[in-house]
Amino acid sequence: MHPETxxxxxxxxxxxxxxxxxxxxxxxxxxxxxxxxxxxxxLVAIKAIRARYLDDADALQRFAREAATVADLxxxxxxxxEAIEQFGDRAIAIIMxxxxxGTVRDxxxxxxxxxxEDTENxxxxxxxxxxxxxxxxxxxxxxxxxNVFLEKATGRALLSDFGIARxxxxxxxxxxxxxxxxxxxxxSPEQIDGREVDERTDIYSLGVLGWELxxxxxxxxxxxxxxxIYKQKHEDLPRITSLRPRVPANLLxxxxxxxxxxxxxRWQTTDQFLEQLTYAPPPVLAQPxxxxxxxxxxxxxxxxxxxxxxxxxxxxxxxxxSRPPAAVAAGAPRLDPALEVAPQSRRAARQPRHRSxxxxxxxxxxxxxxxxxxxxxxxxxxxxxxxxxxxxxARASVTTSAGNVSLDSARAGDTVVSSRDAAAVTSxxxxxxxxxxxCGIPSMADQRACLTELVAASDAPLQQVYDSLIAETRRHATxxxxxxxPPAVTRLRVExxxxxxxxxxxxxxxxxxxxVPLWAEPIxxxxxxxxxxxxxxxxxxxxxxxxxxR
Numbered sequence: 001m002h003p004e005t006x007x008x009x010x011x012x013x014x015x016x017x018x019x020x021x022x023x024x025x026x027x028x029x030x031x032x033x034x035x036x037x038x039x040x041x042x043l044v045a046i047k048a049i050r051a052r053y054l055d056d057a058d059a060l061q062r063f064a065r066e067a068a069t070v071a072d073l074x075x076x077x078x079x080x081x082e083a084i085e086q087f088g089d090r091a092i093a094i095i096m097x098x099x100x101x102g103t104v105r106d107x108x109x110x111x112x113x114x115x116x117e118d119t120e121n122x123x124x125x126x127x128x129x130x131x132x133x134x135x136x137x138x139x140x141x142x143x144x145x146x147n148v149f150l151e152k153a154t155g156r157a158l159l160s161d162f163g164i165a166r167x168x169x170x171x172x173x174x175x176x177x178x179x180x181x182x183x184x185x186x187x188s189p190e191q192i193d194g195r196e197v198d199e200r201t202d203i204y205s206l207g208v209l210g211w212e213l214x215x216x217x218x219x220x221x222x223x224x225x226x227x228x229i230y231k232q233k234h235e236d237l238p239r240i241t242s243l244r245p246r247v248p249a250n251l252l253x254x255x256x257x258x259x260x261x262x263x264x265x266r267w268q269t270t271d272q273f274l275e276q277l278t279y280a281p282p283p284v285l286a287q288p289x290x291x292x293x294x295x296x297x298x299x300x301x302x303x304x305x306x307x308x309x310x311x312x313x314x315x316x317x318x319x320x321x322s323r324p325p326a327a328v329a330a331g332a333p334r335l336d337p338a339l340e341v342a343p344q345s346r347r348a349a350r351q352p353r354h355r356s357x358x359x360x361x362x363x364x365x366x367x368x369x370x371x372x373x374x375x376x377x378x379x380x381x382x383x384x385x386x387x388x389x390x391x392x393x394a395r396a397s398v399t400t401s402a403g404n405v406s407l408d409s410a411r412a413g414d415t416v417v418s419s420r421d422a423a424a425v426t427s428x429x430x431x432x433x434x435x436x437x438x439c440g441i442p443s444m445a446d447q448r449a450c451l452t453e454l455v456a457a458s459d460a461p462l463q464q465v466y467d468s469l470i471a472e473t474r475r476h477a478t479x480x481x482x483x484x485x486p487p488a489v490t491r492l493r494v495e496x497x498x499x500x501x502x503x504x505x506x507x508x509x510x511x512x513x514x515x516v517p518l519w520a521e522p523i524x525x526x527x528x529x530x531x532x533x534x535x536x537x538x539x540x541x542x543x544x545x546x547x548x549x550r
Contacts, residue, residue: 007031008048013087018046018095027146028163029053030063034098043098044082066163067092069138077129079149079160096160101152104213105145113216116248118155122148123210123254124277125157130206131270134199138162141197143205144186145212184228185219189261192229200263203273207258208237214255215243236261245508248444250277442517450520458528462535466496469538472545503530 008031011020018035024045025032033046053059070081083095104122107114114122126148133140140162147161184192188204191197208219219237220228237259240247254276260266267273436453438446470489477486485493507526516522 029059047094114213119213129159210255447520454524
């Protein structure tokens with residue numbers, strides 16, 4: 001508890017109904033206390049005017065307005081008001097539901113920036129709450145992380161603190177004309193100027209909230225009060241993509257549309273904001289539905305029979321008589337005997353017309369001959385030896401959530417790869433880098449999987465040269481297998497990590513993931529190009545370490 005002189009003494013009148021536990025916080029002229037209802041045992045939050053403001057007419061009037069405002073609001077994303085308690089003719093206490101989990105500010109302070117999915121969920125909940133209030137003619141005017149609670153059990157966001165909220169029409173101003181209320185970092189330009197505000201003011205504050213959730217930074221941190229006010233009116237916040245390249249296009253577009261300085265160019269309603277926030281995937285063409293029983297996995301598609309000469313044309317009566325009894329009874333269509341096939345397990349399949357032997361083997365020869373020629377050429381081009389890359393898989397790995405390539409550190413006893421082997425690995429990786437099946441599917445998960453495979457394949461040659469250089473450096477330093485890395489190896493590892501981070505920043509600028517439906521392949525080309533340059537650089541260093549003048 002704070003000093004007794006600042007405790008709302010009128011709250012003692014509630015001690016018969018509520019047990020005050022502790023103070024949750026103070027802001028402005030009010031304080032909030034955690035309490036337990038004695039009859040039900042339910043935890044609640046009680047908001048009351050601090051003792052030092054009990055004689056302030058403006059504070060009393062503002063608190064009374066807040067009590068009247070929240071009493072009429074009932075929405076899943078607005079902190080629910082349980083009751084309004086009146087003490088005499090001046091003091092009021094607002095009894096609210098208690099939400100376990102803390103505010104958005106608490107989570108930003110502890111964990112930093114939110115994920116894109118969590119940001120979208122918070123913005124959608126707050127936008128729904130604001131839309132509900134706007135339809136009732138109420139502008140919040142103080143949307144910021146401190147006033148958004150996150151329920152621990154469900155992750156639901158709840159908007160709170162309507163202390164400076166006012167109705168768009170009907171409320172007389174309490175402060176002097178031209179004065180402004182709110183937190184400058186989240187106030188709209190028109191709010192800073194003290195002009196009349198409407199729902200577009202809350203939409204601007206919502207955009208600033210989204211900017212902070214994605215970047216993890218306070219808007220205009222480190223600026224003085226007057227510096228913040230000037231920048232809020234005349235300068236834009238840094239682009240989100242300059243601080244965090246990988247942001248879904250729908251989320252980025254919704255936030256940037258809310259941050260327009262001119263409110264005429266801003267989203268005009270929260271419904272427009274929510275429409276842009278909601279990702280609408282491209283329509284999927286309807287696929288034909290196959291009827292009939294599903295084939296068995298190990299069942300042959302076609303069962304070949306030894307060709308027999310066609311029989312003489314039978315008369316119609318004999319053709320009917322030669323039918324299997326079940327087929328005739330079932331009214332099966334009359335087919336030429338040349339089309340009949342041998343019975344198959346679990347289902348009957350239709351057999352193509354009999355061909356001569358050479359015509360049946362022609363497709364098989366057309367498949368085997370090019371493969372045989374290609375195999376001979378491939379084997380001869382490598383001097384009759386199998387490349388090392390085909391005997392041992394590359395160890396490059398990709399974290400698909402962000403597309404970062406992480407090259408493993410070499411361990412003692414790793415195989416040292418020669419420059420000739422590295423060139424062979426390059427050729428093998430080029431063949432493996434054909435677009436995977438996911439590359440043609442515009443979903444975010446498939447594009448990430450596509451980027452993972454493409455980057456892993458293109459990074460395999462670099463991985464081998466990198467491992468060889470580390471092994472060679474350890475050998476020159478005469479470090480035992482179980483010994484720690486020498487300084488030269490440590491510097492190489494640090495250099496490689498810095499190179500990985502620089503390459504990610506360079507390759508995720510244009511196009512950023514999500515800006516185009518099929519973004520994985522364009523980005524993977526940048527990764528492969530920079531990896532090739534890095535491989536050439538490390539190969540030269542490897543040759544010098546071995547004493548090779550090349």
